[in-house]
Amino acid sequence: MNLFTAIEQRRAVKHYDPEGSVSEAAFNQIMNAVLLSPTSYNIQHWRFIRVTDPEIREQIQAAAWGQAQVTEAAELIILCADTQAWRRDPQRYWANTPAETQAVMLPMLEAFYAGKDQLQRDEAMRSCGIAAQTLMLSAKALGYDTCPMIGFDNEQLAEIIHLPEGHLIGMMITLGPAARAANPRAGQLPLDELLRENRF
Numbered sequence: 001m002n003l004f005t006a007i008e009q010r011r012a013v014k015h016y017d018p019e020g021s022v023s024e025a026a027f028n029q030i031m032n033a034v035l036l037s038p039t040s041y042n043i044q045h046w047r048f049i050r051v052t053d054p055e056i057r058e059q060i061q062a063a064a065w066g067q068a069q070v071t072e073a074a075e076l077i078i079l080c081a082d083t084q085a086w087r088r089d090p091q092r093y094w095a096n097t098p099a100e101t102q103a104v105m106l107p108m109l110e111a112f113y114a115g116k117d118q119l120q121r122d123e124a125m126r127s128c129g130i131a132a133q134t135l136m137l138s139a140k141a142l143g144y145d146t147c148p149m150i151g152f153d154n155e156q157l158a159e160i161i162h163l164p165e166g167h168l169i170g171m172m173i174t175l176g177p178a179a180r181a182a183n184p185r186a187g188q189l190p191l192d193e194l195l196r197e198n199r200f
């Protein structure tokens, strides 16, 4: 599917075929595409939870105020991030670069992130957002639908998935064959209201 067609056809789909499935090949193709999403300094701090256990899905659905797609969709992926990834073996993030590059990048990373909690958090959310869009468009390109979700109790979800210290939850995404198309688009703002030249 053409990229622009996938962008136009991606919608937040709330109703899935409960008997539907995503092949392992398609799931892996989507997730491997997600891993090519950009991150600052290439730190790849996203961490993904694929929720396959029906009981855990039900617990998550309760934490998501009963939203049907949480249990109906073939797949549920929770996009998390390790806010401390910048200091966990960072040389891995430039493993294929020359030693001189690594020698420059490592202190830069430290200077950029150390002691800046809000920045670490912002960065994690930015990266989850970009990864989410890659996931949703890749899924659409393969004929599946998705719904990004933040409609859940963050603390409850963190407890259910045993979110480690220093990690956060960006969003969840449901994925699978749809049972019902999304409603018509709710109303898009015009470009000339949103795009300014040079300054606000």
Ligand SMILES: Cc1cc2nc3c(=O)[nH]c(=O)nc-3n(C[C@H](O)[C@H](O)[C@H](O)COP(=O)(O)O)c2cc1C
Pocket: 010, 011, 012, 013, 014, 067, 147, 148, 149, 150, 151, 152, 171, 182, 185, 186
């Ligand atoms: C970060 C994020 C969180 C969202 N959370 C939910 C959610 O919890 N439940 C839901 O039904 N839709 C959720 N949505 C879907 C939005 O309502 C939807 O994307 C928006 O209305 C635009 O519709 P479209 O995606 O079909 O173009 C969320 C979307 C985003 C981007």
